[in-house]
Amino acid sequence: MIEVVDGERCTSCDICVNVCPTNVFDKTDGIPVIARQGDCQTCFLCELYCPEDALYVSPFADQAQPIDIVALKQTDSMGSYRRAVGWTDETSDRRSVDRSYLLFGH
Amino acid sequence: MPNPTHRAERVSAPEGSVAFEADVLVIGGGPAGTWAAVSAAERGARVVLADKGFCGTSGATAAAGTGVWYIDPDPALREVAMANREKMGGYLQDRRWMTRVLDSTYQHSNRLADWGYPYPVDGRGTSQRNSLQGPEYMRMMRKRTKQAGVTILDHSPALELLVDDDGAVAGASGVRRQKQDRWTVRAKAVVLATGGCAFLSKTLGSNVLTGDGYLMAAEVGAEFSSMEFSNPYAISPAFGSVTKTLFYGWASFTYDDGSVVPGAASKGGRSAIARALLEGPVYARLDKADDDVRHHMRVSQPNFFLPFDRTGIDPFKDRFPVTLRLEGTVRGTGGLRIVDDSCATSVPGLYAAGDAATRELICGGFTGGGSHNAAWAMSSGAWAGQGAADYAAQVGPAAKRKLSSAGAVAFRSRPGRAFAPAALTRAVQAEVFPYELNYFREASRLQGALGRLDAAWRDVSEADAADRSEIVRAREAAAMLATARWMYRSALARQESRGMHRRDDFPDQDSRQRHYVTTGGLDEIWTSARPHAEASYAEAAE
Numbered sequence: 001m002i003e004v005v006d007g008e009r010c011t012s013c014d015i016c017v018n019v020c021p022t023n024v025f026d027k028t029d030g031i032p033v034i035a036r037q038g039d040c041q042t043c044f045l046c047e048l049y050c051p052e053d054a055l056y057v058s059p060f061a062d063q064a065q066p067i068d069i070v071a072l073k074q075t076d077s078m079g080s081y082r083r084a085v086g087w088t089d090e091t092s093d094r095r096s097v098d099r100s101y102l103l104f105g106h
Numbered sequence: 107m108p109n110p111t112h113r114a115e116r117v118s119a120p121e122g123s124v125a126f127e128a129d130v131l132v133i134g135g136g137p138a139g140t141w142a143a144v145s146a147a148e149r150g151a152r153v154v155l156a157d158k159g160f161c162g163t164s165g166a167t168a169a170a171g172t173g174v175w176y177i178d179p180d181p182a183l184r185e186v187a188m189a190n191r192e193k194m195g196g197y198l199q200d201r202r203w204m205t206r207v208l209d210s211t212y213q214h215s216n217r218l219a220d221w222g223y224p225y226p227v228d229g230r231g232t233s234q235r236n237s238l239q240g241p242e243y244m245r246m247m248r249k250r251t252k253q254a255g256v257t258i259l260d261h262s263p264a265l266e267l268l269v270d271d272d273g274a275v276a277g278a279s280g281v282r283r284q285k286q287d288r289w290t291v292r293a294k295a296v297v298l299a300t301g302g303c304a305f306l307s308k309t310l311g312s313n314v315l316t317g318d319g320y321l322m323a324a325e326v327g328a329e330f331s332s333m334e335f336s337n338p339y340a341i342s343p344a345f346g347s348v349t350k351t352l353f354y355g356w357a358s359f360t361y362d363d364g365s366v367v368p369g370a371a372s373k374g375g376r377s378a379i380a381r382a383l384l385e386g387p388v389y390a391r392l393d394k395a396d397d398d399v400r401h402h403m404r405v406s407q408p409n410f411f412l413p414f415d416r417t418g419i420d421p422f423k424d425r426f427p428v429t430l431r432l433e434g435t436v437r438g439t440g441g442l443r444i445v446d447d448s449c450a451t452s453v454p455g456l457y458a459a460g461d462a463a464t465r466e467l468i469c470g471g472f473t474g475g476g477s478h479n480a481a482w483a484m485s486s487g488a489w490a491g492q493g494a495a496d497y498a499a500q501v502g503p504a505a506k507r508k509l510s511s512a513g514a515v516a517f518r519s520r521p522g523r524a525f526a527p528a529a530l531t532r533a534v535q536a537e538v539f540p541y542e543l544n545y546f547r548e549a550s551r552l553q554g555a556l557g558r559l560d561a562a563w564r565d566v567s568e569a570d571a572a573d574r575s576e577i578v579r580a581r582e583a584a585a586m587l588a589t590a591r592w593m594y595r596s597a598l599a600r601q602e603s604r605g606m607h608r609r610d611d612f613p614d615q616d617s618r619q620r621h622y623v624t625t626g627g628l629d630e631i632w633t634s635a636r637p638h639a640e641a642s643y644a645e646a647a648e
């Protein structure tokens with residue numbers, strides 16, 4: 001489930017509020033809030049669309065998890081999905097590396 | 107650029123609501139809905155598309171990505187592609203439809219390439235088009251939908267259909283949940299592309315898929331088909347949501363004590379996993395993947411690895427607990443019955459596409475291993491969009507028609523009890539999640555579940571209208587309840603095992619039941635059998 005909107009990185013662009021399919025966030029005057037965490041479907045798509053790597057979705061789908069943000073930011077987890085699918089400038093060559101055709105029919 | 111006169115028109119509406127006039131309203135903005143919207147607009151229709159979530163991220167494809175049934179138009183390859191799934195699907199497919207879908211999928215995939223979808227190129231320089239990355243594909247479909255002149259309403263769940271005096275469907279209304287107001291679209295035809303129903307099981311990307319379109323369609327009298335093929339369960343890490351199963355083809359499955367679960371496999375051995383899970387935890391390890399395969403896996407499905415990377419699990423070396431999450435009609439094959447080549451339903455003015463429609467015509471009773479669903483979503487989407495646009499062109503001026511709202515459950519003010527959506531959802535889940543009820547079916551267990559589900563329906567039918575703040579949840583819960591009842595009623599009617607439908611009391615396939623089960627109704631649910639196309643064509647030829 002979504003656990004973190006990092007106030008240091010977030011620029012309040014509200015993209016996450018728009019793109020979350022299950023309407024988990026609410027707009028505020030400042031950074032969006034996680035208003036309905038229980039509705040999160042753990043799809044990781046808000047992370048993919050956040051231009052600032054300010055979001056973190058924990059992989060635990062059924063339970064909220066306490067997160068140590070300082071420790072989290074020392075790992076490369078935030079933004080890792082965007083980089084992996086080629087949605088950052090530095091990684092855009094990855095958009096066309098899908099090798100599924102070698103794996104189908106196994 | 108689209109001609110501005112071909113845009114849907116915003117018309118005046120009472121305070122607290124917005125209203126549009128359109129030729130075609132598409133409900134749902136996954137692959138089926140966006141292909142429908144683009145195709146209707148290309149036919150000159152003024153189109154509105156309303157999505158519960160955000161068109162581009164919402165639905166099963168956006169989050170998961172899909173293999174696609176893309177086969178070069180070489181007759182020998184096509185023959186193999188059709189033949190090798192027929193047994194699995196229980197011989198309920200229809201060759202004519204399979205051929206149409208293969209042709210259409212080929213064309214649409216090639217259009218995606220023209221639009222700039224970044225298909226990978228293999229070592230021989232050939233573009234490979236049998237897989238689509240979900241976020242990339244659906245981001246592009248949103249863009250193309252807008253460019254086609256379609257008005258998109260995001261975060262705008264549809265709640266009920268509008269009908270004219272003759273019972274033809276003529277629009278819908280719902281709420282804009284981020285604006286706290288209502289929307290109404292008067293349209294000459296409606297395409298339901300609301301996806302399947304996965305009962306809020308948290309299978310990847312599917313919590314927006316609660317069968318809403320089925321409920322709305324049933325309220326105007328539409329029929330369903332193949333609803334017994336609604337019990338696929340997908341493997342995921344026990345704690346997670348990523349129900350992508352392809353890579354479990356390289357897994358070994360073990361009990362708590364480390365011994366192998368006999369017969370367990372992702373393909374053709376999933377029921378062994380379900381049976382083992384009834385006894386206790388089951389673990390997987392992808393230890394059959396060599397270094398090359400591991401590399402291909404990482405680059406092909408990055409989200410598969412998120413749950414592992416973020417918990418410090420190495421899925422190739424470490425055992426991790428797995429579970430099976432119900433996917434209902436998302437990777438089942440049941441849905442609204444299609445009555446002609448334009449994906450019309452049995453109700454005038456109403457079309458269905460993607461998972462909202464039955465996929466029996468190309469999948470029969472089984473879709474596991476994917477790719478047919480994605481092919482069906484783009485093909486049926488385009489046909490439904492064109493069909494709806496053509497139908498709309500024949501309907502007279504919309505303004506002359508008197509329309510009424512068709513929604514019943516959760517809308518009617520009653521002196522009775524309050525509507526409690528959360529409790530109802532849990533009650534439905536308790537009947538559809540358990541493997542012993544839904545994976546492994548048997549008459550008395552199905553009847554027990556149906557007794558409880560029917561009682562719950564009587565209960566909510568008498569409940570008071572849902573509170574404004576809870577109306578979406580209430581309609582979702584009612585839709586899941588209705589879906590469960592069509593599923594189990596159809597499952598009782600099919601007294602054999604075929605496709606994904608497994609009856610403990612009828613373990614074999616029965617050649618006399620090579621037919622489709624049709625179902626419908628809300629207060630009273632009925633079922634009937636329809637002959638398989640081959641049989642009916644044979645009759646017609648006589």
Ligand SMILES: Cc1cc2nc3c(=O)[nH]c(=O)nc-3n(C[C@H](O)[C@H](O)[C@H](O)COP(=O)(O)OP(=O)(O)OC[C@H]3O[C@@H](n4cnc5c(N)ncnc54)[C@H](O)[C@@H]3O)c2cc1C
Nearest residue numbers: 134136138158164165166173264301460461476477479480
């Ligand atoms: C994990 C996973 C993996 C899969 N892998 C494959 C695969 O490899 N190959 C394959 O062929 N298929 C696969 N499938 C199935 C495939 O994703 C679906 O068949 C496909 O997404 C169907 O497209 P659709 O447009 O009908 O529905 P969806 O993509 O689910 O979209 C439905 C849309 O309708 C909207 N909606 C729902 N209710 C309402 C409402 N009341 N009002 C307005 N909008 C509404 C939703 O928000 C959503 O945007 C997979 C499914 C899952 C869950």
Ligand code: SF4
Nearest residue numbers: 010011013014016050
């Ligand atoms: S998308 Fe990222 S930067 Fe924008 S508001 Fe959300 S968290 Fe902040």
Ligand code: SF4
Nearest residue numbers: 020040041043044046
């Ligand atoms: S993970 Fe998905 S459902 Fe959860 S907050 Fe992000 S976008 Fe929304």
